[in-house]
Amino acid sequence: MKFRFGIDNYGLFPLNLSPLQTMQWALGHGAEGVAFSGLDDASRELFGKKQLQELKDFAEANNLYLEWGNGQHVPRNLSTWEKKDLFEHNLRAAKEAKALGAKIIRSCSGGRMRWNKEAVPTKQLLEEMTVALDAQKQMLMDHEVILAIETHFEFTTFELLQVFKDLGAKPGEWLGICQDTMNVLTMLEDPVMSTKRILPWIVSTHIKDGGILANKTGFQSFTATYGKGIVDFGEIYTLLETLPWDINLNIEDHGGDFDIPILDPEFRKEFPDLNESEIKKLMSLSKMTREKMEEGSLSILDRPDWPAVCEIRMAQDVKDLKNDVETRKIPV
Secondary structure, three states: OOEEEEEEHHHHHHHOOOHHHHHHHHHHOOOOEEEOOOOOHHHHHHOOHHHHHHHHHHHHHOOOEEEEEEEOOOOEOOOOOOEOOOHHHHHHHHHHHHHHOOOEEEEOOOEOHHHOOOOOOHHHHHHHHHHHHHOOHHHHHHOOOEEEEEOOEOOOHHHHHHHHHHHOOOOOOOEEEEEEOOHHHHOOOOHHHHHHHHHHHEEEEEEOEEEEEEOOOOEEEEEEOOOOOOOOHHHHHHHHOOOOOOEEEEEOOOOOEEEEOOOOHHHHOOOOOOOHHHHHHHHHHHHHHHHHHHOOOOOOOOHHHHHHHHHHHHHHHHHHHHHHHHHOOOOO
16 A cells, blocks of 8 residues: 545635645645545535536646545534435535545534534434435445545544444445544544554545643643644554555644543543543543643644634645655655
8 A cells, every 4th residue: 555645625724725726735735635525615516517627637637636525424414403314415425526536535514412412312313324324325336435434523433333333334345434633532532542443444534633631621632733743643654554555644734622521420421432541541642742732842723813824834734744754654
């Protein structure tokens, strides 16, 4: 297998770039491709056959990879909790991906449901997701794409593995994982341990650094510039190298921090798979985070401040990722 490195377009959202402009930005900053998490509503409305062909032609002419997005897997509106049919939504994404020659569709439905006491119970959402995905299996296989469910603030890797088992899915077939190396911290999972758990299913990545701090209510997680946080990318890359297919290392970055009140007994019930081994590892990462913050090499960037620095930080992330890959002599 081999790695290529590029960006996820989410980090550049404040620039209001079109998909083609995003590809041009990536090329101009030394990236080897773009994973599109999704498009804003205005861009999606205008995105037709002509734009698909332009994007495909540009990628092929400049030897850039493409991963697509706009997929969803929770058949609910996560604001109103009303049920919704995902088939047509994901069918459109599958048709777009096939037209682009992309094999991966990143899927994300929102997140932080278990933080919301008004939310539909996680167990019920998992059951509904399983039914919805089962109905899409043949459609996704017919379009020769893999729906890559992001490790977002929706479900833990333990829960996703159970869904895959219930569906009788096989790695590399029609379902996979987009491993976000920082989001898992917010779901109280160590990045390396979670990568080991879901390794056979990983087909895409969000390479994102971050930190986690223990506090009076539990933990606080936050994003960081690549290489400045506490994510052990060396160990993660070593694991990814064992996969039988190529993997794109897609830099994703943004501002913001997240409270994780795990010391609240009611909230703790929402993470039944959390064990002492993982908690011990998270505490170790918390100590490392605090040490980096005290020495001044790591800090929290408030989400409202991201637009002012997004282009500079994303460009630096690409540069640092490229240097890291070359230094580690990872196969490319």
